[in-house]
Amino acid sequence: MSVHAFVDESRRNNTYLLAAAVVLPRELTKLRKLLRGLRMPNQRELHFKKETPARRKQILSALARTSVQVDLYLACCRRGEERARQSCVAHLTGDLLDAGAARLVLDSREARDEHDLLTIRTSLGKYARGTGLVYEHLPSESDPLLWLPDIAAWVLRRRR
Template identity: 85%
Template sequence: MSLHAFVDESRRNNTYLLGVAVVSPGQLTKLRKLLMGLRMPNQRELHFKKETPARRKQILSALTSAVVHVDIYLACCRRGKNGQGRPVSRD
């Protein structure tokens, strides 16, 4: 059985978040229709950064009916000498 995975990332100061949504092939068309139906007229994509708080609530409310498995990964980063972030142990 194949699955579809959709990934998005975000960084807030020293915290790096990675969200992964996994959708079964049988639910993919239904989910795409749901998401496309949530767009405003002439809106090409949904992006939380561009949405108002009221719209974010509307979108999240609609997504609660979707059959999707979501995992969120969190990493803390420190800046190394080369400027690259790296994971930090939370021991």
């Protein structure tokens, strides 16, 4: 069965982290509804570092009852943050191809999105159309599923 992946980033010191929430198609609508329901009134999106400890606990408790898988990709930034990111994006793309993924959505970094697109196209090679993988960048407030990798990255960083 094909999957959809939603990706966000985090950086601390010289470590770059790319988190990819991998969601089965049958779970997409249910998870979006759950995440939208976790927002406070007038809140456009969940951004975990801005939440209070009590809210974080509430959100994590709700997500613990789901079947979301989050894959993590780490790289060293000593040779540059963009280079580290593109290494992670290339590995992620390969893993998604192996999994038969249908869609890859990355949290937009606006002008820097072109770097990701080039890396993905290169990773897909000359058979890009045959893979069936659709990929795009979206602002995080446009799809609640982009909040999942933000949450996972925050939790991982907090535990380190």
